[in-house]
Amino acid sequence: MQIPQRRQFFKTVGATGAVLALHELDFLGRLPVVSAAESQLPSTAVQFSPDIEPLVRLLEETPQEKVIERFAAQIQSGTSYQEVLAALLLAGVRNIQPRPSVGFKFHAVLVVNSAHLASVAAPDTDRWLPIFWALDYFKSAQARDVREGDWTMAAVDEAKLPPSHRANQAFREAMDGWDVEAADVAITSLCRSASAAEVFDLLSHYGCRDYRSIGHKAIYVANAYRTLQCIGWRYAEPVLRSLAYALLNHNGEPNPADHELGPDAAWRVTQQRLSSLDESWNHGRLDSAETLSLLDTLRSASPDEAVDASVQMLAEGIAPQSIADAIFLSAGEMIGQQPGIIALHSATTTNAMQYAYRTAFRDKTRRELLLQNAAFVPYFRESMRSRGKIADLRIDATPEKVDANGDTDLETIFQTVSNDRKQAATQMLGYLNGGGPPEAVINAARRLVFLKGNDSHDYKFSSAVLEDFYAVSPAFRNAFLANAAFLLPGSEDRDNGLVTKVRDALG
Known part of the structure; x- marks a missing residue:
């Protein structure tokens, strides 16, 4: 399949600030539209099909080369978005063991929500694409699990x-x-x-x-x-x-309950420091200068020192959001310093921990999440040091040759992503600072993930960082999003073949 001409693609997303269905994806019209309402939990959720097992078994037993075709047929015959999403998650937890690490093949489970978030944010006509990708990816992970022992979750006792x-x-x-x-x-x-x-x-x-x-x-x-x-x-x-x-x-490792181990060190400090925060900890003032000060501290702090610095800010009346901003900026900075698996996970972990912070209801749990999120930044920096060179890049520094007028268009920016990511980040910052709509950047990036993304991390990272643009305070949003260019797909990257697979499956 030929990728849409870049100029037409970026003209479409840039003019409206929203990704519209392209002519080349018209074949998706043969599938039922997934409305925004259907991709959210309705009040009638208890009326889901009482038996999801046949759909899960279909996913488990269908060969990878046939899975898109079989599920396209299921969808055309009436299987709903929620049912397919449920089958994906349940097949994953039954067949993929979170060992030896909660990663690698287990990304087939971790990425389900990322694919879902991408679907929710996409136009109605495009919402099946991330789900088809996730179905295909599950089959790869399932095959790897079989090679590693074919684990299956046992019935509970x-x-x-x-x-x-x-x-x-x-x-x-x-x-x-x-x-x-x-x-x-x-x-x-x-x-x-x-x-x-x-x-x-x-x-x-x-x-x-x-x-x-x-x-x-x-x-x-x-x-x-x-x-x-x-x-x-x-x-x-x-x-x-x-x-x-x-x-x-x-x-x-030995049982952490009986040993003081490195990965648990910050947790012990966090538990000690919680009692020093009174009930006013969540009622402070936003302070950009304090955010930048903490950002600088986190560049060299130990996990323990990161916890202490965050506690001190809260005790001095600084709002939790100012701490969160420093954590987001740290993740964005690490992405630019060493674009790779560790920095990527600093962003996806921060996305998860900040979501949990906003969603948890116990005061103690929310404080734990905020302090641990800060503590994880030094852990990630230490992991990066073991991976090689770390560039001397600071997210709060003004890059050279920023186009303050925002004259560089999206077509050029995402073309540059494929060839010179540092320059693309500079161009994107200039575009945003010059008044370019961030929604156009976000929509273009998401569509390129659909067309170019090959790995679970393409979905995990893009879903996290594009969502978190709105979680960062306005003063820091542009710098945060611009640094995502170091890991987002570019328009000249090779097509992932997903669109061709789906089109062929639909006949």
Whole structure:
């Protein structure tokens, strides 16, 4: 398939600030439109098909080369967006083991929410593309799991479930003791008896306690919960069992309950510092100068020092948002300094932890999430040092040759992304500072992920950073989004073949 001519593509997205369906994607009109309402959890979610098993089995048993064709036929015959999304998530948690790391092949589970977010943000006509990509990606991960032992989630031991009134305490004891078997039955009982909000808050507490798997634990907590908000909490039990299992991953290490290990060091400091914050911690003032000061501190701080600096700011009446801004900017800066897997995860982990911070309801959990998010920045910086050269780039410095008039158009910017990412970031900053609409950048970037993205990280990163543009304070948004050019796809990158696969499947 020929990619749409760049000039026409960027004329379309630039003129309106919204990605419109292109002529080359007209074949998607043969599928039912996914409305914005359908991609959200409706009040009638309990009326989902009572038996999702056949659809999950279809996904599990269909060969990869046939999966898009089979699911296109299912969709054309009436299978809904939520049902396909549910099948994706449930097939993943049943067939993909979060071992030896909560990553690698397990991205087939982690990326479901990222594909969903991309779908929700896309025009109605394009919403199936990320889902078809995720179906194909699951089959690759499933094959890898088979090669690594063909793990399958076992049925829960019903005889060992704690009573509902003991479920919360039993789960805490199991998680604090890093006891996989006890956590499995406890989370099952908790899922059957507690509210979704209570369960999410508790899982957020444990999802941010350690740096193992470079942030994937926190990512899984947020992504699992967000996907369940669309497909319905009735599917939560196997997902939460998988999640509890993932959170207890300490592969290759002794039991953290009995040892003081490096990935848990910041958590111990966070727990000590929580009591020093009074009830006014969340009522401070926004202060850009303090944000930049913390950004500078996080460039050289240890995890412990990052926690202490954040606590001090809160105690001095600085708003949590000013701390969050420094964390977002740190992630953006690391992306420019060493565009790669570690910096990418600093952004996706921050997206997850900030979502959890905004969503958790216990005051203590929210403080933990904010402080741990700050502590993770030095962890990521240390991981980057083990990966090689780190460029001398500061996100708060004014780049040379910025086009202050914003005359560089989107076509040129995304063409430059494919050839010179540093220059593309400079061009994008000039475009945004010159009044270019950020929505046009976001929509163009998202469409290019559909056309060019080959890896789960293309979806994870783009969904996170494009969403977080609006979570950053206005004074820092442009710099944050511009640095995303270091990892976003460019218009001259090779086509991923997804559009061709879907078009062929639809005949």
